[in-house]
Amino acid sequence: MKITxxxxxxxxxxQITDAADGTQDTLLVRVCTDEGIEGWxxxxxxxxxxxxxxxxxxxHGNIINICESLIGETLDSPKDVLRLHEKALRNGxxxxxxxxxxxxxxxxxxxxxGKKLGExxxxxxxxxxxxxxxxxxxxxxxxxxxxxEATYQIATCLRExxxxxxxxGWGPMGKFGEENDIALVRAAREGMGQDAQLMIDxxxxxxxxxxxAYARAKQFSPFSPTWLEEPLSPDAIESYGALSKRNPPVxxxxxxxxxxxxxxEDLILHGGIQFVQxxxxxxxxxxxxxxxxxxxxxxxxQYVNHTFKSHLSVAASLHVFATNESFDLLEYPAAGSxxxxxxxxxxxxxxxxxxxxxxxxxxxxxxxxxEAMRKYLxxxxxxxxxxxxxxxxxx
Amino acid sequence: MKITxxxxxxxxxxQITDAADGTQDTLLVRVCTDEGIEGWxxxxxxxxxxxxxxxxxxxHGNIINICESLIGETLDSPKDVLRLHEKALRNGxxxxxxxxxxxxxxxxxxxxxGKKLGExxxxxxxxxxxxxxxxxxxxxxxxxxxxxEATYQIATCLRExxxxxxxxGWGPMGKFGEENDIALVRAAREGMGQDAQLMIDxxxxxxxxxxxAYARAKQFSPFSPTWLEEPLSPDAIESYGALSKRNPPVxxxxxxxxxxxxxxEDLILHGGIQFVQxxxxxxxxxxxxxxxxxxxxxxxxQYVNHTFKSHLSVAASLHVFATNESFDLLEYPAAGSxxxxxxxxxxxxxxxxxxxxxxxxxxxxxxxxxEAMRKYLxxxxxxxxxxxxxxxxxx
Numbered sequence: 001m002k003i004t005x006x007x008x009x010x011x012x013x014x015q016i017t018d019a020a021d022g023t024q025d026t027l028l029v030r031v032c033t034d035e036g037i038e039g040w041x042x043x044x045x046x047x048x049x050x051x052x053x054x055x056x057x058x059x060h061g062n063i064i065n066i067c068e069s070l071i072g073e074t075l076d077s078p079k080d081v082l083r084l085h086e087k088a089l090r091n092g093x094x095x096x097x098x099x100x101x102x103x104x105x106x107x108x109x110x111x112x113x114g115k116k117l118g119e120x121x122x123x124x125x126x127x128x129x130x131x132x133x134x135x136x137x138x139x140x141x142x143x144x145x146x147x148x149e150a151t152y153q154i155a156t157c158l159r160e161x162x163x164x165x166x167x168x169g170w171g172p173m174g175k176f177g178e179e180n181d182i183a184l185v186r187a188a189r190e191g192m193g194q195d196a197q198l199m200i201d202x203x204x205x206x207x208x209x210x211x212x213a214y215a216r217a218k219q220f221s222p223f224s225p226t227w228l229e230e231p232l233s234p235d236a237i238e239s240y241g242a243l244s245k246r247n248p249p250v251x252x253x254x255x256x257x258x259x260x261x262x263x264x265e266d267l268i269l270h271g272g273i274q275f276v277q278x279x280x281x282x283x284x285x286x287x288x289x290x291x292x293x294x295x296x297x298x299x300x301x302q303y304v305n306h307t308f309k310s311h312l313s314v315a316a317s318l319h320v321f322a323t324n325e326s327f328d329l330l331e332y333p334a335a336g337s338x339x340x341x342x343x344x345x346x347x348x349x350x351x352x353x354x355x356x357x358x359x360x361x362x363x364x365x366x367x368x369x370x371e372a373m374r375k376y377l378x379x380x381x382x383x384x385x386x387x388x389x390x391x392x393x394x395x
Numbered sequence: 396m397k398i399t400x401x402x403x404x405x406x407x408x409x410q411i412t413d414a415a416d417g418t419q420d421t422l423l424v425r426v427c428t429d430e431g432i433e434g435w436x437x438x439x440x441x442x443x444x445x446x447x448x449x450x451x452x453x454x455h456g457n458i459i460n461i462c463e464s465l466i467g468e469t470l471d472s473p474k475d476v477l478r479l480h481e482k483a484l485r486n487g488x489x490x491x492x493x494x495x496x497x498x499x500x501x502x503x504x505x506x507x508x509g510k511k512l513g514e515x516x517x518x519x520x521x522x523x524x525x526x527x528x529x530x531x532x533x534x535x536x537x538x539x540x541x542x543x544e545a546t547y548q549i550a551t552c553l554r555e556x557x558x559x560x561x562x563x564g565w566g567p568m569g570k571f572g573e574e575n576d577i578a579l580v581r582a583a584r585e586g587m588g589q590d591a592q593l594m595i596d597x598x599x600x601x602x603x604x605x606x607x608a609y610a611r612a613k614q615f616s617p618f619s620p621t622w623l624e625e626p627l628s629p630d631a632i633e634s635y636g637a638l639s640k641r642n643p644p645v646x647x648x649x650x651x652x653x654x655x656x657x658x659x660e661d662l663i664l665h666g667g668i669q670f671v672q673x674x675x676x677x678x679x680x681x682x683x684x685x686x687x688x689x690x691x692x693x694x695x696x697q698y699v700n701h702t703f704k705s706h707l708s709v710a711a712s713l714h715v716f717a718t719n720e721s722f723d724l725l726e727y728p729a730a731g732s733x734x735x736x737x738x739x740x741x742x743x744x745x746x747x748x749x750x751x752x753x754x755x756x757x758x759x760x761x762x763x764x765x766e767a768m769r770k771y772l773x774x775x776x777x778x779x780x781x782x783x784x785x786x787x788x789x790x
Contacts, residue, residue: 010779018456022489025454046458046490048451048779049444056443059420061413063441094417095441096654096677097492235657238664259491262630266661269633282491383776384405384443 029104041107106285138332155191170203244272424499436502501680533727550586565598639667
């Protein structure tokens with residue numbers, strides 16, 4: 001089978017705001033083959049910047065675009081997906097955006113190989129022939145309310161919707177003193193109930209100040225959070241290390257910003273985190289995310305997805321760690337734009353038992369709803385010298 | 396003073412090949428102010444991908460382009476340059492390319508502030524009022540010849556040109572067995588003479604194999620190389636750490652691929668390198684490179700620039716570490732395209748004493764030769780929806 005086309009699509013909502021909502025636009029990637037099998041992927045990245053990595057003119061041997069690396073290539077087995085990953089990243093070594101951008105292509109290639117071999121992706125990633133896709137406990141990601149009272153209302157609402165786990169993020173956290181921080185966490189716990197899993201996302205509010213992060217971990221521990229997420233800046237690995245060495249009473253989670261395998265490895269080895277959160281649409285796709293999963297297994301820490309995109313990304317994320325029963329939690333986008341909510345025909349719904357599971361459909365197991373997406377398609381044209389190097393196709 | 400315009404320019408040679416020559420194209424950045432002072436910077440990056448980071452539509456609060464972050468801002472002091480660095484990188488947190496792209500803008504902002512305050516940049520970076528710009532020993536970067544004989548010829552030629560230091564890179568290194576590797580280094584030393592400084596750049600040929608890297612360091616040590624550069628993959632920090640722990644008899648150098656401060660810090664703290672090589676056009680400009688210089692000082696290792704671009708980049712690189720006398724070596728692009736050679740009006744020439752020094756001209760101290768560059772300018776047009784979000788200006 002040969003790759004005949006690699007097509008990025010820029011989709012967006014009519015209005016974009018500066019709210020921290022990554023579902024307002026997206027970059028979809030379609031890969032086509034000469035056998036008529038096609039695959040899809042999604043990047044959690046700046047659509048235009050990643051699109052440029054698909055079509056930029058060659059600068060030298062280390063700046064060669066993704067389309068050039070893939071088109072015409074042979075694709076018959078999972079080994080080819082790994083080989084092409086290596087090739088594209090080697091060709092794009094000096095394109096910093098390459099990992100974000102290639103994520104979509106890598107997911108699409110796995111989708112194709114799964115369809116061709118008649119297997120769901122998770123089974124192709126795992127060597128053991130009887131690999132099982134375990135169900136996961138989805139947790140809703142929401143923001144803290146502006147006050148403890150508002151937070152309590154949000155938590156109560158989630159409990160009534162049936163969520164048995166929820167993560168509360170940033171907003172007022174870390175901004176109005178320790179008493180308010182504690183009151184926020186207490187309110188979230190009271191609203192969710194004692195039996196729910198509660199996660200706290202500090203949204204990097206304490207920068208490099210691991211002393212305050214440690215103090216908060218101690219103060220939050222009576223409310224038994226599953227983790228305290230990103231108390232420190234993503235690059236403050238030495239501060240993470242200092243925090244972890246003090247053995248805080250709440251486990252520390254981080255890693256969503258990992259744009260390379262090394263960034264995740266660095267956090268695990270030198271940051272001492274206990275939950276590593278990987279975005280399959282940023283780190284270079286399923287191929288790299290799976291390597292981080294294996295690293296987490298070797299280090300006895302828990303792998304969790306980071307996902308705030310469509311169900312295409314939820315499915316891609318879940319294939320990475322579905323076969324590890326003890327990696328039980330799934331970040332599940334409970335909200336998000338219409339674009340994101342309607343991107344796929346199939347959805348990974350929460351079952352009656354409150355859990356989410358993959359089906360055995362070959363490939364990703366979800367299809368892009370091309371009809372529904374057409375209205376979000378942004379036409380893009382890029383001209384360099386007199387040559388049109390990119391023009392959006394129809395979906 | 397207010398920033399009124401931020402303009403990226405894509406320049407290229409008429410023909411681009413896949414040779415490992417990063418001077419075939421470039422992204423120049425001009426920043427204009429309402430006082431008529433303008434500054435220039437250069438990125439060592441994919442021009443189109445970085446250009447996209449200057450003009451990409453907002454996706455959410457963490458994907459806001461560089462022009463948006465800078466235009467209209469106040470610029471009166473070095474503190475403003477630091478503040479704007481933080482702002483632009485915060486706004487572009489989820490644009491992976493942001494550090495490569497912002498490098499040009501950061502250099503241009505320092506150029507402006509230097510011109511405004513009537514000071515060369517190096518004096519604004521250093522707190523001590525009597526800071527001196529020390530001269531540096533330039534080393535030529537060349538490739539090994541295909542054979543030891545060819546390498547000997549190249550080295551002899553460099554010596555005749557007056558170079559007292561030279562770095563020989565990759566080509567056949569690591570590809571034809573240890574005897575050939577040793578013969579290459581011996582030939583380079585014999586050609587350069589015993590009193591010259593000789594550096595060996597292995598071009599990441601041994602991947603994660605720190606055993607072989609250690610063995611070669613031992614085998615090369617009789618030829619007294621100043622360093623062995625990039626024996627391992629840029630991301631193989633744990634392998635670098637394992638190599639350094641064995642205390643190889645030749646110092647290890649690395650770091651040119653650092654696209655963030657953390658990548659350099661990671662190499663220093665966990666890779667145990669002894670020379671850190673920073674590209675001011677990749678790591679986020681003078682601001683970040685200077686922080687790495689300070690880190691190198693704290694750790695007692697040597698800072699060296701990585702530069703294979705125009706003399707604008709050589710000047711920007713040199714301002715970063717000019718005031719540290721013991722950081723004595725300067726990577727000096729002895730070759731490179733016409734575009735790169737002619738980009739600036741002034742050049743940092745090698746003086747009669749074989750050394751390179753900055754002048755006390757305010758700002759960078761070199762000006763872009765706009766007339767000469769006009770013929771290399773690549774017109775770029777980017778349309779998103781019905782809006783033209785970028786169109787190249789005249790130089």
